[in-house]
Amino acid sequence: MTTPETTLVNVESPHYPSLLLRHPGNPILTRKDWPYSINSVFNAGATLLLDGTTLLLCRVEDRRGLSHLCAARSKNGVDGWEIDREPTLMPSPQKYPEEIWGIEDPRITFVPELQQYVITYTSYSRGGPGVSLALTRDFRSFERYGVIMPPDDKDSAILPRRIDGCWALIHRPMTALGAHMWISYSPDLRYWGRHRLMLEARRGAWWDANKIGLSPPPIETDRGWLVFYHGVRHTPSGCLYRLGLALFNIENPEKCLLRGDSWIFGPEADYERHGDVSDVVFPCGYTMDADGDTVNLYYGAADCSIALARASVRALLAWLDANGSCERRQRAEDL
Numbered sequence: 001m002t003t004p005e006t007t008l009v010n011v012e013s014p015h016y017p018s019l020l021l022r023h024p025g026n027p028i029l030t031r032k033d034w035p036y037s038i039n040s041v042f043n044a045g046a047t048l049l050l051d052g053t054t055l056l057l058c059r060v061e062d063r064r065g066l067s068h069l070c071a072a073r074s075k076n077g078v079d080g081w082e083i084d085r086e087p088t089l090m091p092s093p094q095k096y097p098e099e100i101w102g103i104e105d106p107r108i109t110f111v112p113e114l115q116q117y118v119i120t121y122t123s124y125s126r127g128g129p130g131v132s133l134a135l136t137r138d139f140r141s142f143e144r145y146g147v148i149m150p151p152d153d154k155d156s157a158i159l160p161r162r163i164d165g166c167w168a169l170i171h172r173p174m175t176a177l178g179a180h181m182w183i184s185y186s187p188d189l190r191y192w193g194r195h196r197l198m199l200e201a202r203r204g205a206w207w208d209a210n211k212i213g214l215s216p217p218p219i220e221t222d223r224g225w226l227v228f229y230h231g232v233r234h235t236p237s238g239c240l241y242r243l244g245l246a247l248f249n250i251e252n253p254e255k256c257l258l259r260g261d262s263w264i265f266g267p268e269a270d271y272e273r274h275g276d277v278s279d280v281v282f283p284c285g286y287t288m289d290a291d292g293d294t295v296n297l298y299y300g301a302a303d304c305s306i307a308l309a310r311a312s313v314r315a316l317l318a319w320l321d322a323n324g325s326c327e328r329r330q331r332a333e334d335l
């Protein structure tokens, strides 16, 4: 069952275009759906399996406060979820000490060359969050590569094919410069180098000042890599997580072509505004419809549930053309 476009709700201001339309069934997954006891479910990676099934690899937090990953499968990507009866991927601190405080926020990339899904996720170590990588063909057995970027680093995904012969990983290390997006390269997914700054958080009053990070894996379009990224605004009453858009050169993903000035999606619905961490929308995955244009964006809402919003790639690119700048785009010193 696909919900007709006309029934999608929009709670945004009429003065801004509705680029992302919330599904009326939101939130589509909550802890009440879970076959075992959990505190919350949010921030899911997403992919389409070969038979068209939508698979979400959900971050599930237990009542100790530690997270693991659990797969949920649905024929239409909206409802009828079949959720694994027990955790799909548990932290394994005996073998991977960096996972001692859990594993979080997976991003999934299907890599045709490997015929496998590459999952990058946050491993919560004693030294803070780091980036770990695992491969799978079926989301039942996994080959773990362990930590590939040491703490403090997160918000990562790999591109689905090599760039100039190397795999490319987008990630968000914390440095003295701030929390910016970087890109690194590897010949084998294990050893990473050629680290480059890819997109900087802005400064001052901007919605994406000081802290940004990749949201889902980039979307390959004929204009370039379309990137949803989150900006974190620190306010006296807490953080506001919102989404922005940027476009990068297809053969040279370090090169930003366009960056939107305004955010395009932020916490407005009740389930986004109130939860364990209020005012958070945090997408980690998307699926593309057969039309090659409709993106189904799965996002964690207020660290409590999973919600769905849809967008048209064509409309996102048109918005970037109208609202993005190619002058003030990549470096904070330009802003």
Ligand code: BMA
Residues within 6 Å of the ligand: 043, 104, 105, 241, 277, 280, 282, 300, 303
């Ligand atoms: C970020 C990540 C996300 C989380 C968000 C809001 O730093 O840890 O997993 O959803 O904070 O708490």
